[in-house]
Amino acid sequence: MKMFNKVVIIGTGLIGGSLGLALKKQHLAGRVIGFSRQQKNARLAKRAGAIDEIGVSLDAVVDADLVVLATPIDTIIDFALKIEKKIKKSCIVIDVGSSKENIVSRLSTAIPGFIGCHPLAGSEKKGAANIKPDLFKGSLCVLTPVKQTDKHSLHKIKLLWKKMGAKVIVCTPLKHDQILAFTSHLPHAVAFSLMGAVPVEFLHISSGGLNDSTRISASDANLWSQIFLSNRKHLLPAISSFQKKLIELKLALDKKDKAVLTKILESAKKKREKLG
Amino acid sequence: MKMFNKVVIIGTGLIGGSLGLALKKQHLAGRVIGFSRQQKNARLAKRAGAIDEIGVSLDAVVDADLVVLATPIDTIIDFALKIEKKIKKSCIVIDVGSSKENIVSRLSTAIPGFIGCHPLAGSEKKGAANIKPDLFKGSLCVLTPVKQTDKHSLHKIKLLWKKMGAKVIVCTPLKHDQILAFTSHLPHAVAFSLMGAVPVEFLHISSGGLNDSTRISASDANLWSQIFLSNRKHLLPAISSFQKKLIELKLALDKKDKAVLTKILESAKKKREKLG
Structure with missing residues (x-):
């Protein structure tokens, strides 16, 4: 059953392209127009069947029923402000950015049908070459509505992500950013630093x-430095929390305090087991 | 072709048990006797076919051709010193501990046929319940001979690990411990601290x-606090290196220095790609 007559996807990379492909495969969209900064990505997305057409001008949004902002996080607000005056009143606009406070506070007033979304389905393998129709199957998608969010649009976007196979979680943009700072941005900062620390000859x-x-x-x-900066406010204290934990472990090791060391590891292990 | 008439495995957990099972399956050992602190582990190992018999007394080593020390790292030297006087002159003794300097310096003089080994095939799933005959297939095994190491025994143990499907790397105990501090012990310390830092409700x-x-x-x-302490000398500076890298990243983030931040991430990414 068609949910949208015309869909415009701005940014046909891994997330935007996979969304387009799933929309097409499930016949949820009439026509899908895709834009990409890199023509190669747009062509790959078209070849994969993720979009019907490569967009020529952003005027394509004029009669769109859904606009998906799936560009790197630095450019989401810019694109939203570019299309804001062109779209029809009933148009729903979603973004898929990894941090939400800034984007949602800027766009929820400017665009009545705006719904902030964060599908937790990214990968170290980015780009249109990795598009797949079941990317969101079994994943989480966080929606971050605010007071002025249109209930009807929210309902429709919830349904959209459920049809993508995602489990939908609703929370405030602030809560989203606080949580993701710990569960996604901090692990990335730690992994980059760990890799940085290991001598290449080892x-x-x-x-x-x-x-x-x-x-x-x-x-x-480049994507991740943008994400880190976009959630700088919450990521900095998350890094500090981690640093404290590491110092506790290091201190126990330095003092050869096996009991404390084992307690630290045991408590982390127990928490890890909750993660499944 | 049989390599050893009688093998005694002290510690029939994941590593010791899997080694026993592979020895039996490939008919490399005549009789395999297993010891475990936990009778349950010994029984599981016997049921899995990893050992022929559960040992009653350490006197079982008297006519052994190979003794495998596969207990937690804290107890390896103790067991080695317990069997040292009992074994025959031609008996080869190996350990599978995760750090080597201390163990090798203590045992290579005491036991003529001692070869320090570190099969990199551990897992967060420990114990006899996870024994499998192909655990070492495609893995690395580091051997750490020293000046006094018997060449014939070394050759035989190299062959043994190759038959297990492992790629054998030879280096000094010191080099081993320096490298593993970064490529194994540090990642564990970081992972435990990361898990410790994430609020459970997130x-x-x-x-x-x-x-x-x-x-x-x-x-x-308990196993990992022993491993950390056993390689404390090299792990402490490895943690410090990591802390410096994290501070660089945090500083760039704090100063909103996107160029430096991206450069840090790019350099880690490039190194990660070498890891494959």
Whole structure:
């Protein structure tokens, strides 16, 4: 069943492209127009069947029913402000940015049908070459409505993500950013730093532990510096919390205090087991 | 082809048990006797076919051709000194501990046929319940001979690990401990601290990034506090190196210096790509 006649996706990378492909495969969208800064990405998305057409001008949004802002986080607000005056009143606009406070506070007043979304389905493998229709299956998608959010639009976007196979969680932009600072941005900052610390000539003697714990440090550097900066306010204290934990461990090690050391590890292990 | 008539495995957990099972399956050992602090582990190992018999007294080593010390690292030297006087002159003794300097310097003089080994095939899933015959297939095994190491024994143990499917790397105990401090012990210390820092009430909004980067924090707390302490000398400076890298990243973030931040991430990403 069609949910939207015309969908415009700005940014046909991994997230935008996979969303387009799933919309097409499930016949949820009539026509999908895609934009990309890199023509190569747009062409790949079209070849994958994620979009029907490569957009020529942003005027394509004029009669769109859904606009998806899936560009790197630095440019989301700029694109939103570019289309703001062009879209029809009933148009729903979503973004898929990894931090929400700034974006939602700027756009929820400017665009009546705006819904902030964060599908937790990114990967170190970015770009249209990695598009897949089931990217969101079994993943989480956080929606961050505010007081002025249109209830009807929110309902429709909840349904959209459910049809993508995602589990929808609703929370405030502030809560989202506080949580993601710890559960996504901090692990990335730690993984990049860990990889930075290991001497390159030591890499030949390593195993699954280093491999797994640094997988996300293969993520795009430019994208992630944008994400870190976009959630700087919450990421800085999250890094400080982590530093304190590491100092506790280091101190116990330095003092050869096996009881305290084991207690620290045991408590982390118990929490890890809750993660499943 | 049989390599050893009688093998005694002290510690029939994941590593010791899997070694026993592979020895039996490949008909490399005549009889395998297993010891475990926990009778349950010994029984599980016997049921899995990893050992022929549960040992009653350490006198079982008297006519052994190979003794495998696969207990937690704290107890390896104690067991070695207990069997030292009992074994025959031609008996080869190996350990599988995660740090080597201390063990090798204590045992290479005491036991002529001693070869320090570190198969990098541990897992957060420890114990006899996780024994498998192909645990070492495709993994690395580091051997750390010293000046007084018997060449014939070294050759035989190299062959043994190759038959297990492992790639054998030879280096000094010192080099081993310096490298593993960075490529194994540091990632574990970081993962435990990261898990410690994430508030438990935030865990419901997370994805693959946190999952992968903290997998190893589900490892056994007691085993890992022993490993950390056993390589304290090299782990402490490795933690300091990591702390410096994290501070650089935090400073760039604090100063909103996108160029420096991106450069830090890019350099880590490039190194990660070398890891494969």
